[in-house]
Amino acid sequence: MSVSDWQSFISQTDKRMAELRGGIPGVTKGFHEVARAAIAPGVLDSKTKELIALAIGITARCDGCLAYHAKAAAKYGATREEVMETIGVAVYMGGGPSMIYGAEALAAFDAFGPKAEA
Numbered sequence: 695m696s697v698s699d700w701q702s703f704i705s706q707t708d709k710r711m712a713e714l715r716g717g718i719p720g721v722t723k724g725f726h727e728v729a730r731a732a733i734a735p736g737v738l739d740s741k742t743k744e745l746i747a748l749a750i751g752i753t754a755r756c757d758g759c760l761a762y763h764a765k766a767a768a769k770y771g772a773t774r775e776e777v778m779e780t781i782g783v784a785v786y787m788g789g790g791p792s793m794i795y796g797a798e799a800l801a802a803f804d805a806f807g808p809k810a811e812a
Contacts, residue, residue: 697757697760697761697798697801697802699805700761700764700765700801700802700805700806701805701806703757703761704761704762704765707758707761707762733747733766739770740766740770741767741770741771741772741776744763744766744767744769744770744772745767745772745776745777745780746780747759747763747766748760748763748764748767748777748780748784748799748803749780749781749783749784749787750784751763751795751799752781752784752785752788752792752795752796752798752799753784753787753788753791753792753795755791755795757798760795760798760799760802761802764777764799764802764803764805764806764807765802765806767803767807768803768806768807768808769806772803772807773808774800774803774804774807774808777799777800777803777807778800780799781796781799781800782796784796784799
């Protein structure tokens with residue numbers, strides 16, 4: 695799937711996730727706690743962890759992962775150049791499909807990054 699409006703995609707996905715949270719609150723609360731703990735700064739800072747998550751989202755071909763982790767990477771101060779290098783590593787590890795999803799990840803980051811705020 696190719697997303698053309700990443701802001702709307704997140705808004706739509708947030709609504710769907712809210713419905714899911716209502717149906718399986720224990721599972722979603724547990725997942726939220728895992729996500730929070732995994733991204734919390736430690737030896738690696740949160741920006742680096744979000745870039746790793748973005749690379750995994752590319753190799754897993756997960757549009758939602760691209761949207762949320764591109765937005766979070768921008769929030770934690772990732773640069774477009776850092777995202778480009780992250781995409782390079784994902785392409786190395788995931789081949790051609792990661793090249794396609796890398797382009798999608800860059801579009802997602804651009805929708806949330808410094809250019810979007812200008």
